[in-house]
Amino acid sequence: MIPAKSLVVYKNKAAVVNETGEKLSITVRGGETISVRDKDLMLLHEGPASLAALDTELGADLQEAWDLLEDETLSLKELAELIFGVWTPVAAWNAYRILRDGLYFTGTIEAVRRQAQDSVAYEKEKRARKKAEAAERKAFLVRLAEGSVDRERDSKFFQEIEAFALGKSEKSRLLKGAGKPETPVHAHKLLLSTGFWDIRTNPHPARFGIAQDSAAAQVNPPAKQHDRLDLRHLKAFAIDNAWSDDPDDAVSIEGNTIWVHVADPAVSVIPGSPADTEAAGRGATLYAPEGTARMLNPALLPLFALGLAEESPALSFKMTLNTDGSLAATEIFPSIVAVKRLSYAQADESTDPDIQALFDFAERNQKRRLSDGAVILHFPEIHITVSATALTLETLPSYRSTALVRECMLLAGEGSALWAMQRQLPFPFVSQEAYEQPSLSLPGLAGSYQLRRCMRSRLVSPKPAKHHGLGLSQYAQVTSPLRRYTDLLAHQQIRALLGGKEPLDTETLQIRLGMAEAGTSALIRAERASRLHWTCVYLSDKKDSLWQGVVLEQKSNGCVVYIPALGLETFLITRSKYEPNEQIPLVLQSVKIPELECNFTES
Numbered sequence: 001m002i003p004a005k006s007l008v009v010y011k012n013k014a015a016v017v018n019e020t021g022e023k024l025s026i027t028v029r030g031g032e033t034i035s036v037r038d039k040d041l042m043l044l045h046e047g048p049a050s051l052a053a054l055d056t057e058l059g060a061d062l063q064e065a066w067d068l069l070e071d072e073t074l075s076l077k078e079l080a081e082l083i084f085g086v087w088t089p090v091a092a093w094n095a096y097r098i099l100r101d102g103l104y105f106t107g108t109i110e111a112v113r114r115q116a117q118d119s120v121a122y123e124k125e126k127r128a129r130k131k132a133e134a135a136e137r138k139a140f141l142v143r144l145a146e147g148s149v150d151r152e153r154d155s156k157f158f159q160e161i162e163a164f165a166l167g168k169s170e171k172s173r174l175l176k177g178a179g180k181p182e183t184p185v186h187a188h189k190l191l192l193s194t195g196f197w198d199i200r201t202n203p204h205p206a207r208f209g210i211a212q213d214s215a216a217a218q219v220n221p222p223a224k225q226h227d228r229l230d231l232r233h234l235k236a237f238a239i240d241n242a243w244s245d246d247p248d249d250a251v252s253i254e255g256n257t258i259w260v261h262v263a264d265p266a267v268s269v270i271p272g273s274p275a276d277t278e279a280a281g282r283g284a285t286l287y288a289p290e291g292t293a294r295m296l297n298p299a300l301l302p303l304f305a306l307g308l309a310e311e312s313p314a315l316s317f318k319m320t321l322n323t324d325g326s327l328a329a330t331e332i333f334p335s336i337v338a339v340k341r342l343s344y345a346q347a348d349e350s351t352d353p354d355i356q357a358l359f360d361f362a363e364r365n366q367k368r369r370l371s372d373g374a375v376i377l378h379f380p381e382i383h384i385t386v387s388a389t390a391l392t393l394e395t396l397p398s399y400r401s402t403a404l405v406r407e408c409m410l411l412a413g414e415g416s417a418l419w420a421m422q423r424q425l426p427f428p429f430v431s432q433e434a435y436e437q438p439s440l441s442l443p444g445l446a447g448s449y450q451l452r453r454c455m456r457s458r459l460v461s462p463k464p465a466k467h468h469g470l471g472l473s474q475y476a477q478v479t480s481p482l483r484r485y486t487d488l489l490a491h492q493q494i495r496a497l498l499g500g501k502e503p504l505d506t507e508t509l510q511i512r513l514g515m516a517e518a519g520t521s522a523l524i525r526a527e528r529a530s531r532l533h534w535t536c537v538y539l540s541d542k543k544d545s546l547w548q549g550v551v552l553e554q555k556s557n558g559c560v561v562y563i564p565a566l567g568l569e570t571f572l573i574t575r576s577k578y579e580p581n582e583q584i585p586l587v588l589q590s591v592k593i594p595e596l597e598c599n600f601t602e603s
Contacts, residue, residue, distance in 0.1 A: 002038050007049035007089040009042040012100075014093055016049050017041075027051065042109065044076070044096055049089035056090050066104040069114040076109035103127075141177050149194055158196040161187050165197075167207035188594035199537050199593055200391075202290060204529035208522045210286055214294035217275035219268045221303050222313050229333040231316060235340070235354045236261055238307045239405050241383075241396075242343040246285075246294075248482040250306045250314075250339045251408045253357045256321045260412035261314040261337045263304045263482050265296060266491035271504060276488075280512055283519025285483045288530040289384035296482060304482060307339035315491055317478070319415040325364040330415030332494055347401035359400065362407040369410070374471030375435070375455065377448040382567030384534050391538050395565060409479045410470060416490065417474035421464050425497055426506040428486045428513055430475050431465035432458045445562055446580035449552040460486055460513055462506045485516040529596060535566055536593045546603060549586045551578040561586070561600070574602055 002008060002024060006017050010028055018025040023035040029051050065083045077087050080095035099105050099112060103123050107113045115123075140157045143149045151158070157174055164172035165187035172182055180186045184207060191197040205212050231252070236259070238250040252259035269275045279295045286293040306312045316335040322328045347355060370376070381396040413430070420427035433456040442450050455469055467475040481488040489512055496503035504512070539545075549561040549572070558573040563586065578584060585603035592599075 002041060002043050003046055005047035005049060006043060007045040007047055007092060009044060009096065010036060010040065014044075014051060014054055015041070016047070016051055029054065044109070045087070045089040045092040047089060053090055054093050058084050058091060058094050060084060060094070060098075062098065062104050066114050066120070069105075072113075073107070074112045076112060079105065079112045137174065137177065141174070144178055144194070151194075151196060155196075158191065158194070161190060162196065165191055165207075166203050167209065185594045192594065199540055200386075202288065202530055202533050204533055205286060205288060205293075205526045208526040208529070210293070210523055210526045211282065212286070212288075212291070212293050214292070215275065215278045215282065215297050217273070217278045217297060219265070219273075219275045219297060219300055222264070222267045227334065228313065229316065229335040231259070231261070231314075231333075231335045232311065232338040234259060234337065235352070236306075236337045237347065237355065237358075238339050238341045239344060239347045239401050240341075242345070243383075245305075246301055246482055247306045247308070247339075247341060248304075249405075249409065249412075249479040250337065251358060251405070253354050253361065256323075258319045258321065258358075258361060258408060258411055260317045260319070260408050260479060261306060261312075261335065261339070262317065262412070262479050262491070263306055264313045264315045264334065264491070265300055265304045265481050266315070266488060266495050267313065267334070268300075268303075269296065269488060269492070271492050276492075279485050279488060280515045281519055282523070283485050283516045283521075284523050286523055287527060289534045290386040290530075294482075295485060296488075300482070306337070307341040310338060312337055312339055315494065317412045317415055319411050321361075325361075325368050327411065327415055327418065330419040332416070332419060332498065334495075334498065342401075344399035344401045345397070347404065348399050355401075355404075358404050358408070362404040365407040365411060366403060369471035372471035373434075373468055375451050375469050377452055379445065379448055379562070380564045380567060382531075384531060384538075386534060391534065393535070393538055393566060395567075410472065410475070412479050413475045413477055414472045416478045416494070417464060417472075417476040420476065420490075420493070421474060423497060425493055425503060426462050426509045427464075427493055428460055428476055428490050428509065429462065429464040430458055430460050430467060430477055430486075431463075432456055432467045432469045434466075434468040442580050444581040445550050445564075446552050449560070449562070450580075460517055462509050462513070485519070486513065489513070489516065531567075532596045533593065535568055536591050536596060536598055539566075539588055539598055540591045540593065542588055543590070545588045547586045547588065547600065549584050549600070551580055551582045551584065553580065554578060563600075568598065570598060570600060572600060572602070576602065 002017055004017050004020055008015050008017060008026065010026060014029040015026040018027055024038055025033060025035055027033045060083045068082065076095050080087055080091040083095060084091045104115055104120060105112050106115055140154055161172055161174055163169045164175065165184050167184060172187060175187055176182050180190060188203060234252040236250040236252045238247040240247055248263035250261045275296060282295045285295045302308055306314060314335045314337045316333050318331040319327055320329045383394045383396055385392045417429055435454040435456055438450050438454060441447060464474045466473050476490055477484060477487050478490045479487065481491045493503045547563050547565060549563050552560040552562050554577060558571055559578055561572045562569050586600040587603050589601050590599045
């Protein structure tokens, strides 16, 4: 029975019992009076106790008490008498606090034992270290507030903030201690303002969880295969940007047959292998302006990329066309090809009759898709080049051969999807729901913006469906197995079927697609943020510079504007009213790199 006026513990807080009965009325240290059951309390002293008196500090030599106790077991009352020489409510509370502290003593109020000597030494050292660290952090925050931080001396504190800015930790006590909002953007701002980062530091790939180094898993070189179809007699052209160093597709034409030859890493990257698992986790290759982090080990490029050697192993897609240009049949072969590499500019200038025939095919195929509701968006493409000494933004010319390559790749995707459907092969089909046609279609950049906003998200699934945005009844991506995991997965399924092996079942395929799509989604966001970061860096020293903008859409408080020379879409706050596609001169007012903001006003 707990008597009135006694000292008790309630939820680790000191309390005094006011009244007893079926429930006890207690006043908890801090002033709150509540009713509780006696089983919710721990009796320390029968009193009479006063909460105000508990603030009295009693001098004690805990080391001496620890030495005297040796291997005995005491009650809390005996511990208080050993340490303080008295048994009072104040002594009971102080003894309880010492027991809970756990440095010298451990146990319960009924059975107190002393801690082992090595435990006491370890805990003392740990507490001293923690106290010193707290003092160091406090001193750093003072220097930070005074603007007197030192990069070398304070590097460990900045590394903690940097980890938060890069998304490697979820919290930053230092940022909070400095009175800053606990966000990666504010960590970025602090690292810039103190000089720990310079403006070129790009945190976005790391912040999205994207590896910035290439895959390391090893892959065996492809074995000599005598069953590869010899297609070296065909003219095969790998057409890409001049700076591309991982060509993974090439095209050929024979009358009413289009060949798309694709790099064949699936012959060596086996499902479930370390290389396959690593690629699935990445989802795709990261192409950031400052560098590339490849989905597969870069050592694979000389083995599989098309046109880097005189002859290349490939997986060739043979699409036979009907007289109206529609797809009649698809065949797929492991092959050996001799590929010639061309830039888009070289392809545009070529007089080769095969390339001219491919241009004719591309025009017909594009018309076919457009007649079935396809959407083609036209935005200028900006190439950002970053080196240790330079940063350039270049508007790429509009090459005719980009459409040639696009239409051949889409035909391969259409044909492979149909091929898989006919064989009931679990496959990574890509579809897109129908979009809502705008009531009034606009021309130019404003029209492309209008259509883009109408488009639905694509879906990658083992279930085939129409891709309305491409105007194709079925579609899959198969032409970039060195760059995209879903393409590699499609190749693995095709190779399994061609080789008489068991392909992945639908459930397993869905799991792998989920992994790849999660990685790809993060990677796309990282690439977009990285491009915007470097655009901000490029503009950081160009305040008051003039730019030409194109109005995409009028809003109530301004308009959405596109700056073709930068490939930048921004919002202009203005009271002026503009028509879609109207060109307006803009002035750069400010750049906020951590926020990825470039602010313009009317000239």
